[in-house]
Amino acid sequence: MFLTLIAFVVALGILITFHELGHYWIARLCGVRVLRFSIGFGRAILRRTDKHGTEWAVSAIPLGGYVKMQDDPEPGASRAEAARSFNAQPVWRRMAIVAAGPVFNLVLAVVFYAGLDMVGTQVPAPILGQPEISSPAGQAGFMAGDKILAIDGNAVASWNDARWRLLDVLSSGGQAALDVQPAAGGVQRRVLVLKTGNRLDPSQGDPLAAAGLHLQRPRPVVREVGAGSPGQAAGLQAGDTIVGVGDLKGPLDASALVGYIQQHAGVSLPITVLRGGVAISLHVVPRDVQAEGREVGRIGVLLGGDVPMVTVRYGVLDSVWHGARRTWDTAWMSLRMMGRMAVGDISWRNLSGPVTMADYAGQTARIGLAAYVSYLALISISLGVLNLLPIPMLDGGHLLYYLLEVVRGRPVPERWMQIGQRTGLGLLVCLMGLALFNDFARLFT
Template sequence: MDMLAGFAGFLTGYIVPFLVVLTLIVFVHEMGHYLAGRWSGIGITAFSVGFGPELIGFNDRHGTRWKLSAIPLGGYVKFLGDDDPASIPDYESVAALPEAVRKRTFLGAALWKRAVTVAAGPIANFVLAIAIFAVMFSIYGRQVADPIVAEVRPDSAAAAAGVKPGDLLVALDGNPVVTFDDVRRYVSVRPEMKIIVTVRRDGNDLDLPMVPQRTEITDQFGNKVELGLIGIVTNQETGNFRVVEYGPAEAVWQGVVQSWHIVTGTFDYLSNLVTGRMKADQLGGPIRVAQASGQMATLGVAALLQLAAVLSVSIGLLNLMPVPVLDGGHLMFYAVEAIRGRPVGPGAQEIAFRIGMALVLMLMVFATWNDISMLLG
C-alpha cells in the first residue's frame, strides 16, 4: 500500500507536471511548423505529439493525421514527400509523383518556403516564452530592487575590490545596471572571469576590478548549482524592494527581454563549459526536467508556467543549432543551397543526418547519465 501511495505521489508530483510542460512546448513548436507549412502550400500528412505507436488520432479534411503517440519525448510534423518524421526527403518517391502533386511536397517547395517552414518551429517556442512572461508580468508585475549594496561579505571578491555598503552599482563591464537582479544575472554566469564593476560613491564613479568566485549553492529544493558570486547583499530598506506593474505593451517587451536573458545566459553557460569554468554535470536531461517540473508545481501554476517558458526558449535555441536532423541543420543545408544554386546531394545529406543523429543521441545519453548520477549522488 505504501509503495502504491509512493508511486501515485511520484506520478502526480513529477510525471504529470513534466508531461504537461513538455506537451505544451512540443505542441507549440510543431504547430509553428504546421502553420507555416500550410501557409506555404505544402502538404502535411501527420502531426504527432510524441513518437512511436499511435495512441489516439483522427484525420482532418485536409488529409492530415493528428495523433498522440506513445513516447511523450517530442513530436513531429510529417510533410508530403518526407521519408520519415525527421523530414528527410524520399527523393525517389517524390520524383515519381505527378507534377501537380510534386509541387505540394516539402522537397518541391521553393527554398524560401522550406526555410520559413523549418524556422517557424523554434520561432514558435520563442513566441510561447514571450507570451508566458508577458502574461505573468501583466498579472503579477515584477519585483525589483535598486542595485545598492547593503552588506559586503567578508573575504569576498567585492570586499577585496573595495566595495562598501551604500555603494550604488551603475555598470558591469560598461553595461548599465538598473536593478539588483541585473547584477545577479550578469555575475552568476561569469565565475573566475575578471569583470569591472562601476560603483557610485559620494557622487563619484569608481571602476573596481574583481573576479567572481565560483561557488556551489543549494536552492530551496536541495539542488546544488555552481555560479559566480562577488559577495554583495541588499535588503528591503536599502534596495527599496517594490513591485513594478506593466501595461500590455510593456509586459510583452519585458517578455522579450526576459527571453533574451535566457538566450544570452545559455551561451554564457556553454562558453564556461568549453573553458572549464563550469562543470558539465549541470547539463540535465528528461529526468532533471521532470524533477524541476515537480518542484515548480509545488510553488503553483505560475512557477510551472515560468519553467515552461524557460524550457521553451532552451528548446527553440537547441533546435536552431546547425546540427543535421535539428531545424538548424536543415537551415544550414538551405543556406548552402542558396549559395550553390542547387541542393546538397542526397548521399551527402544522408551521411550528415546520420552524424547529426549520433551527436543528438550522444548528448541525450550524456544528459541522462548526469541525471542518474544526480539521483544516486
C-alpha cells in the same frame, strides 16, 4: 514524485507541440501538404481528418508530438499535387518551414514572460547581505542593506534580474559597475572587479555567494507567541518584525537573533520590533532552559523569515518589450555559455538532462503558477536555441544543408547528408550521455 512527473509531462507536451505547430503553420502557408499532426507518440487514441487531408491525432505516449509532411510526390501524382510536396519547394520556403519550430519556441517564451509581467509577480528585492571582507564584493565596499538599482547602466527590478546580469560577468571575468542605494539612503556607484573567470561549476556551490554577493537574510518575524512565555510577558505579538535586541543592531537574521538570545539567559534585553510600520521598544528576559546538555536562553516565540519582496508589473506594450528583451538576452547568453563550455572556460557540469528538467518542473509547480510559467519560458528558449544549432539531426542542421544548397546552387549530395546524419547522431548521443551523467551525479551528491 507524481506531481514532478505530471509537471514534466505537461511541460514537454506544451513546448514540443507548440514547436511542431510552428512547422505545421508555415508549411500550410507555403502550400505543403501536411499528412499528420500528432500530439504524443505511439498508438493513436483519438484521431480525425480535416478538410485539407491532415490527420489530427492524440497518441498514447504524451511526450511531445510530431508533424509528418509529404516529402516527395506520390507515384502518378498530378503536377499540382507534386507541387505540394516538401522537397518540391524552393529552398527559402524549406528554410522557413524548418526554422519555424525553434522560432515558435522563442515566441512562446516572449508570450510567457509578457503574461507574467502584465499580471505582476512577487520576487525578492535586490537587497544584499553582508559580504565577507576578503571577497570581491567586500573589497569593492558593498555592505549589508545595499539595494542594487542598476548594473552597467541597466535598471534592475529584482534579485533575479541582478543575478542574471552578474552571472555573465562572473563567467567571463572583468568588471561591472553597480549603482546601489545604501541602507542609510542616497545612491553610490561601486565597481565589482573579477580578474579571472568563474567556471560556474555547480559542485562548488553558488558562484555569486563565493564572490560575496547574496541576498539579505530573512528578517526574523514572530509567527506565534507561546502562552506564559517571556515573549508574551514582554508584549511580543504575532506579526512583529524584530529589528534589534540588546546591542545587536542593523539587519538581523533569525540565526543571529536566536544565538544572541541563547547567550543571555536571565538578562533583561531591550528589543525593538516593527508593528504596523511603527517601531516599538520592549524588554524581554530570556528564560534559562536545558537544551542539548547545556543551559540556554529562550523567549518562547516561533520565528519565521521575511524576505523583502517587490512586485514587478508592466503595461501591455512594456510587458511585450520586456518579454522580448528577456528572451533575447537569455537565448544569447545560452549560446555564449555553450561556446564557453566547448572551449573549457565553463564546467560541463552545467549541462542538464531530462532528470534535472523534471526535478525543476516539480519544484516550480510546488512553488506556484508564476514559477512554473517562468520555468516553461526558460525551457522553451533552451529548446529553440538547441534546435537552431548547426548539428545534423536538428533543425539547425537542416538549415545548414539548405545554406550550402544556396551557395552551391544545387542540393547537398546524399553522401554528405548521410555522413552528417551519423556524425550528428553520435554527437547528440554523447551530449545526452553527459547530461544524464550530470543529472545522476547531482542526485547522489
